[in-house]
Amino acid sequence: MESCQWGSTPDGGMNRLTLNDDDKRVREWFIAQVKQYGCAVTVDAVGNIFATRPGTNNALPPIGLGSHLDTQPAGGKYDGIVGVLSALEVLKSLHDNNVQTYAPIAVIDWTNEEGARFPPAMLGSGVWAGKFTPEYAYGRTDLKGAKLGDELKRIGFKGEVPASYEANPLSAHYEVHIEQGPVLEAENKPIAVVTGVQAITWFNVELRGREQHCGTTPMDRRADTLLAAAQMIVGINAVALSIPGALASVAVINSTPQSINTLASSVQFNIDARATDDATLARLEAALEQRCREVAAQSGVELRAWDRFWNAKRTVFDERMVGFVRESAAEGGFASRDIQSGAGHDSVYTAARVPTSMIFIRCKGGISHNPAEYSSPEDIAAGAQVLLGAVLKYDAY
Amino acid sequence: MESCQWGSTPDGGMNRLTLNDDDKRVREWFIAQVKQYGCAVTVDAVGNIFATRPGTNNALPPIGLGSHLDTQPAGGKYDGIVGVLSALEVLKSLHDNNVQTYAPIAVIDWTNEEGARFPPAMLGSGVWAGKFTPEYAYGRTDLKGAKLGDELKRIGFKGEVPASYEANPLSAHYEVHIEQGPVLEAENKPIAVVTGVQAITWFNVELRGREQHCGTTPMDRRADTLLAAAQMIVGINAVALSIPGALASVAVINSTPQSINTLASSVQFNIDARATDDATLARLEAALEQRCREVAAQSGVELRAWDRFWNAKRTVFDERMVGFVRESAAEGGFASRDIQSGAGHDSVYTAARVPTSMIFIRCKGGISHNPAEYSSPEDIAAGAQVLLGAVLKYDAY
Numbered sequence A, B: 001m002e003s004c005q006w007g008s009t010p011d012g013g014m015n016r017l018t019l020n021d022d023d024k025r026v027r028e029w030f031i032a033q034v035k036q037y038g039c040a041v042t043v044d045a046v047g048n049i050f051a052t053r054p055g056t057n058n059a060l061p062p063i064g065l066g067s068h069l070d071t072q073p074a075g076g077k078y079d080g081i082v083g084v085l086s087a088l089e090v091l092k093s094l095h096d097n098n099v100q101t102y103a104p105i106a107v108i109d110w111t112n113e114e115g116a117r118f119p120p121a122m123l124g125s126g127v128w129a130g131k132f133t134p135e136y137a138y139g140r141t142d143l144k145g146a147k148l149g150d151e152l153k154r155i156g157f158k159g160e161v162p163a164s165y166e167a168n169p170l171s172a173h174y175e176v177h178i179e180q181g182p183v184l185e186a187e188n189k190p191i192a193v194v195t196g197v198q199a200i201t202w203f204n205v206e207l208r209g210r211e212q213h214c215g216t217t218p219m220d221r222r223a224d225t226l227l228a229a230a231q232m233i234v235g236i237n238a239v240a241l242s243i244p245g246a247l248a249s250v251a252v253i254n255s256t257p258q259s260i261n262t263l264a265s266s267v268q269f270n271i272d273a274r275a276t277d278d279a280t281l282a283r284l285e286a287a288l289e290q291r292c293r294e295v296a297a298q299s300g301v302e303l304r305a306w307d308r309f310w311n312a313k314r315t316v317f318d319e320r321m322v323g324f325v326r327e328s329a330a331e332g333g334f335a336s337r338d339i340q341s342g343a344g345h346d347s348v349y350t351a352a353r354v355p356t357s358m359i360f361i362r363c364k365g366g367i368s369h370n371p372a373e374y375s376s377p378e379d380i381a382a383g384a385q386v387l388l389g390a391v392l393k394y395d396a397y
């Protein structure tokens, strides 16, 4: 397990942006691992890797155990990675104990879950679920203009199998993940039974004002694009604070022409908007748009793009699958509680096609998307054990 | 004149960042021009080009006629360029009419006046005036990390002559420039007699907060660096509006790690602060710092750098030199008025060492640092004529 550290950073974190050279190396490592356990490997057209261990009845679609090996640019060693490693532990355990499952089991590394390099997030599982076309995914670009499709080819992970739940089906999907929030730690419990995922929308916003000389243009004769963007960012925060259950964040900004004595003429930024349910998210989105349009009108800066380029509705996981997780945790003697996830996961998209649920494990201080991310070996082992139990329950059923 | 268009952009503007390939070409063109008029060319250690036409008494330091050929990244065709072309017109006129001046005349292209690529502004004239060391200038870096010293060498303009008012003296300095403000147009006058330049300070500001997950971190548990920066930008604007005679602008911002679902952990931005006099600028600076420190304290974001890396005090030009410009404008029959410049100019630094003054010409809508910058051929000709008259007056004196 220590051997999947490509992209480690000196501060204890990871920088393994999807489809970079380190992602290629960890994918190759993953394939070598699963081959030890007698798995057949298929790579689909968007680079999702399926490692399938046969069962008794191989006419059945496999039970998926998936997560992701890509990370944030300054992320941690646990987000996603723990899910894939837990699935590998389940494989190893079945293999070492010569357990024959009824259905085949597929351990999956989904492509571009983070969305950090190629927005939006959960793109690989989204294509598999038919939420995006492969062409849409291929055309996504990173900050330097590289295209996802070209990067897939470059690292040799553009597979032959169609990226589709129809051509390459699963019968169910389980995912272990770190909580990325502070609830389990506060309640001193190692495990959460994930009942669903909150609703998410990402916006791309583009503003156009005027290049003007900072030293000669009176304060009241400006169309200052960066000032307008700043007013919007402050407004976005205020709007989110005013709506219970809502979150809104701006974490990407690009300003042009970046000269100290010339007011910016164009600014691009993104908004990450979330809410516990779809109705609250709709209310949040409307309020954000209204606030930004007000700022634009008052500042003489044009709102050139207000592009709602990604929405993932609130997900409610399959009751039976959630029940299997809850039972498995109880049988393992692990204190647990139900939780709705704040972060998106590949399970959001698999849930659209097959019965899905998730297992969260406690993480330190709720810190995630940060090099300081941490879960203890004991909690990780607990997660893997709950996963194994839940898989066997689904298989028996 | 049409032949110095390297770096022209399709929108009618110019992108000739200092020491890029287009700046190399325009420098070579400049040297070819001045050689036609019998000038000796020297390039100093920071790339300032002096084209000297002998006078009767060549023991005297030359009268300098300088400005700059570099531009903003999305700048106009007039800022700086008009000053060099006016000086070339004076040369041509002396040459064509076989006028022998008493003192030699030096037409000067100062390096990196804009400061857009290598902050701060007026760096070449600043080194000449002893305000910066050559080493300081060589070490300035652009957004891509290229160093000014390396770029000077790369384009072949790191000269042998020391960049110094002592080793390479002038006796006076005149500069023609577009107004970059709306006053002359509003008063329907082609010419302004520039009496001085307002005070300028540039800050580098660096903030450090925490990378956190945008979807799982409650709004009240964040150290959101980009939000803090936005609050500061809004505050900086409010502070400037509250102080008569003050301007403050933020036009450069860099945020890390630029991932839509991870709150920014570090943000860098610059402040351009100006005021009509030094006392007002001091008041402005103190209020800006106080506001930014308040935001930092309230948001849990650390103000890691508050670096006042450039200050140019208010400049008052030499009375006699100003008088020569005023008389020359009157003799040419051009309506004029006195003005204090809002923009910095190479003349700020020459004024620290030799009698200096400037001539402004009217520009459309006061627009500058913008591709739409414009001055009419008639107004430019008027500026050159006033310059010639002022030069001859100083020479006679």
Ligand SMILES: NC(=O)NCCC(=O)O
Binding pocket: A079, A113, A114, A115, A121, A122, A180, A342, A343, A344, A345, B213, B215, B261
């Ligand atoms: N789990 C996780 O951090 N996924 C990234 C997608 C999101 O932004 O929620």
Ligand SMILES: NC(=O)NCCC(=O)O
Binding pocket: A213, A215, A261, B079, B113, B114, B115, B121, B122, B180, B342, B343, B344, B345
């Ligand atoms: N003239 C001019 O635009 N100079 C640039 C220096 C400044 O920022 O004022």
